[in-house]
Amino acid sequence: MLPKKTKYAIKALTALAKVYYDKKPLRISQIAETEKIPRKFLEAILLELRHQGFVGSKMGVTGGYYLTKHPEEIMLSDIIRATGGPIALLPCVSLNFYETCEECPHEELCSLREVVLEVREASLKILSKTSLTHLILKEKKLIRNVKK
Amino acid sequence: MLPKKTKYAIKALTALAKVYYDKKPLRISQIAETEKIPRKFLEAILLELRHQGFVGSKMGVTGGYYLTKHPEEIMLSDIIRATGGPIALLPCVSLNFYETCEECPHEELCSLREVVLEVREASLKILSKTSLTHLILKEKKLIRNVKK
């Protein structure tokens, strides 16, 4: 399961993506309110996302956060890895958080590892192709379908 | 990520599957040794798996554990759910551990939910079709390929 931190990060970045072309920063408190994220927690998350290069910020009275990349370039897999850790089910098949299974004598002979590798590939295929832009367009479609 | 408990459960059940036709129970200590699982922890895990109906046990000096279902009928998804919890990335798309996202006004209009649902389907497609028998056959293949 994804930690709340990751879910909040996705929601916050999506909110920033929605106003990407406004060229004005969005305040933490504004995001926190519309997305129903605890204010102080969101502050910490956005700070981390800034350190990781996802967003930029402006201090002071007209301050706030803004995306530093185009929403099309920010993939769900990136956000998950930056805030929540591995996508893989086991460390021995994780690309970015790899660890050996000490109890496994030969990693290449582990059939469980093979299956779990398949699962990772299947998940990544979806998560690494879904951008913030995708999420926004998808939401618009969903709303249109309801109105019909 | 899967908890160690789940990984241990899979390993232990696979060990039991390998001797399924022997009609003799396997001792905890024996499984613990060959699979390098902490003895006492494995004891607790097997006890739980018995309560859930995966295995049966025999007490006393010739005692041990044995599978109560055919290895072909025990799927990875079953073991994960019994010992580790949800396969889904978010509670709002979990079949067996469903919870609403309080911050989501309309679940059906959440685009993140749709994507995460896709991921669950993709993962489940693999995990619910992989049985203990599959794991054992896969391992044999891997070993054969190395020897060639």
Next chain:
DNA sequence: AAATATACTACTAATTTAGTGGGAATTAGA
């Protein structure tokens, strides 16, 4: 100077994970 943002450090409380300890109950065999 005042008001209002973010920056940053340092906590905390609750939950989950990964076990361990020890005694009771059961069984087979001498």
Next chain:
DNA sequence: TCTAATTCCCACTAAATTAGTAGTATATTT
């Protein structure tokens, strides 16, 4: 019947992770 070897089961613990919160410093606009 006694003993050794096994599972059963309850209670506990230690460490890590998660989900935050508090408070002060710093920057920016008016």
